[in-house]
Amino acid sequence: xxxxxxxxxxxxxxxxxxxxxxxxxxxxxxxxxxxxxxxxxxxxxxxxxxxxxxxxxxxxxxxxxxxxxxxxxxxxxxxxxxxxxxxxxxxxxxxxxxxxxxxxxxxxxxxxxx
Numbered sequence: 001x002x003x004x005x006x007x008x009x010x011x012x013x014x015x016x017x018x019x020x021x022x023x024x025x026x027x028x029x030x031x032x033x034x035x036x037x038x039x040x041x042x043x044x045x046x047x048x049x050x051x052x053x054x055x056x057x058x059x060x061x062x063x064x065x066x067x068x069x070x071x072x073x074x075x076x077x078x079x080x081x082x083x084x085x086x087x088x089x090x091x092x093x094x095x096x097x098x099x100x101x102x103x104x105x106x107x108x109x110x111x112x113x114x
Contacts, residue, residue, distance in 0.1 A: 082088075093099035
C-alpha cells in the first residue's frame with residue numbers, strides 16, 4: 001500500500017539545501033547532560049538500596065541460625081552432663097562390662113615401674 005508520504009519524489013528546487021539543526025542538537029545534548037547523571041544516580045541508589053535489603057535479610061537469617069546453634073549447644077551440654085555423671089558411668093560399667101572397684105593390690109603406681 002503506497003501513500004503520498006511513502007513515494008520518493010525528486011526535489012525540483014535545486015536551491016533547496018538541507019542543513020543540520022544545530023540548536024536541536026545542542027538542546028538534545030543539554031537534556032542528555034542533565035538526564036544521564038540523574039538516571040545514573042537513581043540507578044546507583046536503587047542498587048545500593050537493594051544490596052542493603054539483601055544484607056539485612058542475610059543478617060536475620062544468620063542470627064536465626066546462631067540462635068538455633070546456641071540452643072542445640074545448650075541441649076548437647078545438658079545431655080553430655082547427664083551421660084557423664086559418675087553414678088551412671090559406674091552403674092553401666094558394673095552392669096554391662098562387669099567392672100568392679102579396684103583393690104589396693106591391683107593398683108600399680110608410676111614410681112614402682114622404674
